[in-house]
Amino acid sequence: MDDQNKNLILASALSFLVILVWFLLFPPENPTPVEGETQSAVTSSEAPPPEVAAAPPSASAPVQAPNLPDAKAPRLAIETPRLKGAISLMGGRIDTLSLSNYRETLDDASPNVRLLSPVGSGKPYYALYGWAPAGQLGYEDVPGANTLWTVETGQSLGLGRPVTLRWENGKGLVYRREISVDENYLFTVRQSVENTTGQTLRLAPYGIVARHSEPDTIGFFILHEGVVRQLDKELEEIDYDDMPDMDVVPREAARAEIAQVEQNGWIGFTDKYWMTALIPQPGQAFTSVVKYVDEADIYQVETRLPVLTVAPGETAGAETMLFAGAKEWETIRKYQNENGIYRFLDSIDWGWFFFFTKPIFAVLHWLNGALSTAGIAGSMGWAIIGLTILIKALLLPLAYKSYSSMAKMKELQPEMEKIKERVGDDRQKLQMEMMNLYKKEKVNPAAGCLPLLVQIPIFFSLYKVIFVTIELRHAPWIGWLKDLSAPDPSSILNLFGLLPWGVPEAGSIFAIFSLGVLPILLGISMWLQQKLNPTPTDKTQAMVFAWLPWIFMFMLGGFASGLVLYWIANNTITFIQQYAIMRSHGYKPNVFGNIADSFRRKK
Structure with missing residues (x-):
């Protein structure tokens, strides 16, 4: 992968990380419930011409009797x-x-x-x-x-x-x-x-x-x-x-x-x-x-x-x-x-991405209704998983091309390392030889960026849907997850409820370490998915990418559990798709093996 494309992926990932940091530092507050979350009064409007009625009098300055409490x-x-x-x-x-x-x-x-x-x-x-x-x-x-x-x-x-x-x-x-x-x-x-x-x-x-x-x-x-x-x-x-x-x-x-x-x-x-x-x-x-x-x-x-x-x-x-x-x-x-x-x-409030949020919610609502009618408990959580499957199915042609390119890139990594050792610090020559290698092997290094770029607006659209729609409010899924619009309430700090003490309150500096079950599963799913991707040849970039799953695990811990559930389902389906596509192209991923030897030709 040439520097330009590596930087594109890195910039996309880091941009996403910056937004996550923003959510952490400025999270939506949960206001103290007031009697009736809304309150009111009366006044008037511009004095009209002769043929138009006068503005209604102000309730803040009543003019009519009886003036009773x-x-x-x-x-x-x-x-x-x-x-x-x-x-x-x-x-x-x-x-x-x-x-x-x-x-x-x-x-x-x-x-x-x-x-x-x-x-x-x-x-x-x-x-x-x-x-x-x-x-x-x-x-x-x-x-x-x-x-x-x-x-x-x-x-x-x-x-x-x-x-x-x-x-x-x-x-x-x-x-x-x-x-x-x-x-x-x-x-x-x-x-x-x-x-x-x-x-x-x-x-x-x-x-x-x-x-x-x-x-x-x-x-x-x-x-x-x-x-x-x-x-x-x-x-x-x-x-x-x-x-x-x-x-x-x-x-x-x-x-x-x-x-x-x-x-x-x-x-x-x-x-x-x-x-x-x-x-x-x-x-x-x-x-x-x-x-x-x-x-x-x-x-x-x-x-x-x-x-x-x-x-x-x-x-x-x-x-x-x-x-x-x-x-x-x-x-x-x-x-x-x-x-x-x-x-x-x-x-x-559908937001700027209304062309995504409206259809996403319509499908989510339909799935929830169908599953609820079938008597399935926690229907909204399963509807989120169903929505993820539908989105991944729609993006499959793009994913197929991308993962095929990634498989080829993964196979070329030993050759890329040899080129890097041979040219040393001559970056111009490195890029030239890399491009020759891509051209020879008919590989498009930018293809792997496309799923990431498509997923970002979908991710934020779903975040908007989960945040603003009342259908997600107090919607349960399974076991301890009673509200998909709220963060996972479980915590590794008390062994997920096995120990008799509580967990840090939301907003506390220690709350970021209070990981629930879903954020941990998210980190693992991102790590597994990352094992199928080609490792950047640059050591700094490789280190950043290696840490991203665990950084996201902490950062997303305070997000709505419905959104984390979507991301876990998305990563899991992506892993399955990518694994299957790579095998169909003659490569057998060795997820838990040494990165340098993680792929080999099937005989």
Whole structure:
């Protein structure tokens, strides 16, 4: 192998090592669970022209009576197989919501994940709806953040049990809000106003999701946390820490980014696994607002629908949707396909390699479903192995060419050593004779680099999938591996649980030596695979390559066990493929023998 190609392989390997070091030094943090991993508030948007409604009033500075503490306001229960919470009649806010199928930790006694929390809790996070006045109407004529609604129909919100809230302004306008919920996480909110006055009136419905103060986040660069919104064809992401830097909009009394959506859009807050999003009906034009209120430290998103003109004796309204729940691929895809929510699957953070991550997860999800339906325990772990087999099968033509070239290179190593001894330190002559040897034997030394270069984006795409998709969260495999999205919990420091003491905590400097079963198997699999590859003639490069399996073993020890499982399966299949291909070309690998004599011609 000439210096140029050796350096290419070495640079690729060392680049990979640098990235691994980065992951070690700046790992994703596990934040302390808060009551509801998300919290909220209310404000408004750019003061509109005369024919457009005014911005909704700020919840941080309520203007409507009665100004009661939210905790004491009457409530309406929400209960479905997957959700449990309440609607506060103060403002008609959906402000308490827990996810019945998800717990904070693996412990059966752990509380359910809480998504929304009311005003008065540690970090309020809620959805609020209302009307913005236009024309001759004022804020006292429309319901807002502190309006006390009454229940017109329904005793609690559940499947097939919608509720209707009612409020009269005392001047001839009757407002109603009908709320329903499906079997998963989608609320439908219909706002209407009945005009019993003798005048034609104008006003506009709006929806707000707000959270008070910046929430606890993972804070890892490969994950987006903050605002995500669809603006017709454009998907936009805004991090929480970027919102205080948005431009001040004086008429909003806040920092804001305002955009017009012609027909397809939605907006919300996304966390690693959970999301709350406002979704107008497909085809509905609206104003999309991202806002930060400095004085109140409130993060907010809004959908403002066009002004409605309501003649005397008429009723007008608008219907929107609210997603509040887990970012499950199958559930979100159903809403995209069946409810027509444009590009809703992109609310999951697929990253720059979306052309890899999307199909990789789709196949992984299908395999997991098929294995689970067949009653196979730990189906997600086996699905990862199945995915690895499929990827290796697709790359087999490339691998065949590469491993054939490696086999030939391995056979040529004695000749290469002789050339090196003969030319000494004359590098120009060494390269020339090496190239002559390759040309004579019809060997392409660069062919061995191709599988490595292809594997790197696949590896990081799978890392992204395992890190961001909720389907891997708390997914068990076998025995001690109860969560494929977390590192292997076993440790060589206590003989994998045989000794009575614990292991260093994650983040500790000693944690790197706390190797689990999977990282050790990874090191062994890389070492075995390396035995089949030609050894670099340069001693320094040879030493670096010899240490790489054991360095990776330590570096990958803190990675998600699902990713380590993929790498072990990949190395094992690669070893089998390479061994078989080399034998088919007349070479018999002697994996455990002396490197210099590791290959010989079959007779």
